[in-house]
Amino acid sequence: MKINLKDIFLILVGSLFVAFGTYFFLAPNHIAAGGTSGIAIIINSIFPSIPIGLLMMGMEVILFTIGIIVIGPVFGGKTIFCSFSISALVLLMGKMYPNIKPFSNDILIQLILGILICGLGMGIVFNLNASTGGTDIIAKIINKYTQISIGKSVLMADIAITIAATLILGVNKGMYAILGVILNSTIIDKVILSLNSYKQVAIISNNGENIKKYIVNELSRSATIYYAKGAYKNSNKEVITTILDRKQFLKLKNYIKVLDDKAFITVNDVNEVLGEGFTRII
Template identity: 75%
Template sequence: MIKNLKDIFMLLFGCLLVAFGTYFFLAPSHIAAGGISGAGIIVNTFFPNIPIGLFMICVEILLFIIGFIIIGPIFGGKTIFCSFSISLMILLMEKIYPTVKPFSSDTLMQLIFGVLICGAGMGIVFNKNASTGGTDIIAKIINKYTKISIGKCILIPDIVVAIAACAVLGIDKGMYAMLGILLNATIIDRVIINLNTYKQVAIISSNGKKIKDYIVEVLDRSATIYYAKGAYNNNNNEVITTILDRKQFLKLKEYIVKIDAKAFITVNEVNEVLGEGFSSII
């Protein structure tokens, strides 16, 4: 139950970042940096009476049906939740702040901050096996069958939007859009990698039992134990190995310092862990 609530909170937070970055940074500067939001900016330029949020909802319904059929109901359910959340958030922002001017006269700064915020939000959403809807569903389908990173998959449909931006908004805006798409893809991949980075820890300590108990009972993680012989004095040592997230590792390190300041610890970063307690292997 707690995990489900945490996942919902993370999805909503990711959606809020995407909506905020789109409405307050990209849209005011007419930067169509890919996706349905970018297409919405292009349409809104021609037809100001069509709200960006309303356009996104209509297009996302069609793409959602496709994603639901091809990828599955779990992904589909999360995606419809995220896509409508973003659209409704943007509609709400349009009601509260109907006239939004760029924060900066520098279009490049608007682009960088907008893409940073949106890319971080999209990375959070993708990491929870969902998408923000729109062309992201197409990217997720490509990722499913090709195993290309999700950031690179997003480039494919978004480039089409960028080409349209060149034709509609001018070559300058189109070039900004292309730069935004490349930055967005890179940020999404980096966010996903960082969210899935764990610490592989190996510990040799005279208080091994206390450390094992702390890992299992307090950190709620398992550990593997093996024995090794030291080359210097030929002593047999118990080696405890475990995999933890960043916060768990900091807690474990603080605990070890308290009970055995002479413990020997090695740490490696791993970018993906599959299996029980981590990401599904399927």
């Protein structure tokens, strides 16, 4: 398996977000918003002497095996790395800041902050064809074999945990957990969507050759050429189309503004691009 240092770094970043949100915001308020972290919070509320990080680590092994068999070794390897990173980070935070207490009496604000942080981290991890382990592996399997989005798959996988939280931690905490699961699934989908958003750009210009060279040589992208006829002057025109990320689009727009301020440009948002030069088809 080829090791991608960028992927490892981003998985660590995502793991840090999940660990931070869980330990400092969700766990002190006993909000079991799904996942093995939710199960660990429930068990820890009954047996406080058992560290949450240790509980999370102990529950991952079976689900790891399932993930490797069903989804593949690359997913399994990344997920093992991510999950143990989260568990280790939670354990480390527990050593550095033991017996952490809620920051305030406002559980709702802490729930929203915790879920925002965790959802951001989980979105980063899912976007790299990995997961944070636990029930997220089940969500990834649901997503692979159905048309259900990752966020909604996470929601389905975590419902049982929130029901358990309601029975064990009380209706009040259980309702917060249900809200947390719904927020989490929405945030994950939004993060994945934003990380995979591109601009489809169509350009008509009298300086088409220079624009094509700029796209290929400076932006390291390709382009597709179409030929069209204008209705007003009945003249033949070359239409250059390309797909760029947001930063590349801004560079191209600024270049065309200087080169040909009379160029005609249309821009469409693209939520996902699969294939060579973009996201690998999996």
